[in-house]
Amino acid sequence: MNRRQFLAIPPALLAASLIPNSAEAAGGRLLFGYGRTGLGSKLALSALDIFEKHSIYPYQLENVPGRSTFNATDSFLAAAPDGLTILQTQSPSLNMLPHIHSNISYDPLKDLRPLGILGEYTIALTLGPLVSKDVKSIDDFVEWVEENPESRYVGFTQYGSPGHMAQLVLARGKQVAIRPQAYRGTSMMLEDLLDGTLAAGMVITGNAIEKFQSGELRAIAVTSKYRHPGLGWGAVKTFNEQGIPSTNISGWYGWFAPADMADSLYRPLYYKVQKMLSDPKFREIQKEFSLKSVISYDTVITQRIQNELEYYGDMVKEYRIGKVS
Template sequence: MTLPTAMTPSFRPKRRVLALAAVAATTLALGLAAPAHAADPEPMHIIVGYAPGGAADSLARLYAEQLRQDGHGTVVVENRPGASARLALDYVKRARPDGKTVFIGPSPLFTIFPLTYKKLSYDADKDLVPAAVLTDVPTAVVTGVQQPYQNMKEYVGWARHNPGNASLGLATIGSAGHLGTVALGKAEGIAITPAAYRGASPMLVDVVSGNVSIGWDAVASMMPLYKGGKLRFLGVSGARRAKALPEVPTMKEQGFGQYEHATSWYGVFVPAGTQPDVLAQVEKMFLAASANPATAAKLEALGLEVVARPGQEGRRRIQIERAAWKPIVEATGFQAED
């Protein structure tokens, strides 16, 4: 019997089968490899320490949308409310330092909390790194329109002549407005009793009705009642007038420097250990998003003032503002409770 060789007809189909199998294997391999190259990159997660609907959440979602429009892929906003945003901060500090998990939060976590809490679950100088300062958050003291005082200077005079009747409504004890008002009371020799509420809304109801003589919160949260003729602004925080309230003088203009640093700010932060090139990329992305006119207009409509400064400015502001609050906290003796 003659054995088949490479040249015999009986061998040719086998060669053809083997060749087709090789082509199929190559095609399959290429087909499996293709999705890996076409796959979307890992999405960025913006972590917010408050429930949906508030200023921080709205800000984060505006930035997320702008980053998507700028071609940075999928950007997801995650709400992790609790403990005045400390739970969200703790989550981000444990995240991989790869620029894919960032924290958008308010400055008091880094400026006031280290002074007022005996123990924090994070190191305000080491666990997170500022990538950019996004917006300032002007704050103000308000009163009901039926009250006899038109500005903060008149209120101080009224409080001096009406001992026991001066009270301050607050959504957060230990906030900049609380500490500033206590410091002002000490400086002027008047007692202004703080009244804590579960949120800005119930506090403002009592301010409008006159149950408390003044209230303090972010300008943004009080603008609807102001425009509706229910509230009067007595003075705004910071060293310059708020863009939304050019007619209202600052506290500093009226001789009360205790509120100069009561303008807080929102920044974007990344975990410690993030490589400099990754940090620079996150900074660049958020500063570019801030420069978009439509996004900036939406942020200002929320009562936020776009400042768009690099991370180094955030580090500088944290140190300056903490140093300014330290003697005030020490003079008041205030300690926050967990």
Template sequence: MKCSFLLRKTIATLLLTTAVIAPGAAGAADDITRIVVGFAPGGALDVLARSLAEKLRGSLGGTVLVENKPGASTRLALQAVKQAPPNGKTILISPAPPFVLFPMTYPRLGYNPDKDLIPVAHLADVPLAASTSVEQPFKTMPEYLAWVKLHPESLGVGMATLGGTIHFGVLTMSKALNMPLAPTAYRGASMMMTDLVGGSLPIGIDAVAAQIGLQKAGKIRFLGVTGVRRSTLLPDVPTFKEAGVAGFDIASGWYAAFVPAGTPAPIVARLEKALIEAVKDPALQSKLATAGMEATGLPGAEAGRIIQAQRAQWKPVVEASGFTAED
């Protein structure tokens, strides 16, 4: 009898607790905002996403989580966000290629970059830089170009992957210089940097953040940065354009935020305001700079314009290359 009484009391207590907690738990579930990124934890994009999550918890309220969804060159993440309810609770943060280059290089995407997702805000630029070992005889881009003409066996230009802006930038540079430079892809940036430091690769191009440690350690030197203006991260390093090299004016990377198509305009506007305010915060900007990013904070309409303009600029280069990405 005593045992039965205790059991009934325990069950009654659990039911009462459930009745009290359940409404709050349901409300909490409805109040979760997810930031989806197409890469594993770590790296610049993950740093950006988690930094934004901290800020958005205050401006949007509720819980903000980062969901890492790597695979298929970030396309799995885009497809997941495309299929999410259009209620502002699922935000994609993406690099440029899935919106600028993939529509021209992949025969099957699984999403329509212009119809399935709405650009909310342009968040950060990701400067790229050409570098070489400090043991190489050339110290500037003009010196490298003069050197490589005398060493036709050393035409390889290292990069982490084919089909990105570095790849097509090298093809443009090669054509402009009438020099058969060869885009040389590695399975990862670390493997490329090993060959670069060792001297078997004359020159490589990658994000500044992936190289700054080796530069500070005196292992490599920077020859030039992408874009039309010098990077605030490397103010003493000239742009490719300053060095007389074509092909890299729009080759810098960037990150922007997107939501599923059909998301109501007032919700998009609220997210846009919160995201722009977040990346304008000096403390967050400093954190992003440490990770190799330059905060921008541009509205979604401007992000959309950048996508269309860059796609139009790269189209003839991609078509002339005949390059097709593999699934």
């Protein structure tokens, strides 16, 4: 290559090509703040298989659970902003937990730069075999709880999560004396639902799909503003449709770069992620995990985080959810 050919290379592509060969050989890391067996990790692994077609070098999933996903974010921000470390996070870490945790060490708007949204999920009010099959709506469930007060526990995972919020909205919206039952992980809640220990739980769509398809688990309502698409979810009515108006609780998975990453490195990485998201095979992954495809441009994501911070901040105040340290 002569000097004229070298100078003709676009700066962004040139920067990407100058990453050291040792880094290319080693590959990059996708950090995620939950365990290896959950829905988010399965999504990450499937996405990375497609991302590898569009990336210069492969990325490996690295699970860093603990401290309500803060360990993963702290590790991510401590890494060099060279494009070799990406963060996968769920939206509550950006729009809910900052209102609830007093020791949060990052600002979701100042420290993270969006690469893309992998898909949006909603929360399903889910019944296990303990509840009569005649219960097919929220009002039916409320009546059942009043007749079976010993089984009025409704499960959710993680304090300050969308499921936690949904349980509070349900209790107030229907003036029913349900009791919250917090779990450290979704798998434990699903086990209790399936064995009849727990009557109902707030479950992220995409979890235990085979159990919903077999009828062992039944969704009677979703918390999103509109019905959720895909794999039978379109038949499940929203909270709004069942007498709890103005409910709009959902979540999403996103990939992020550090805010201090040079634009010459960020832009090529951002475009590669966008190519992955538009890949037909990735659309199939979204269907597999019951995820809704949404607009995923960086400026749109930033505005969405801002809007959701305000929305959930108001909800935290309204329901008097206490801070934790």
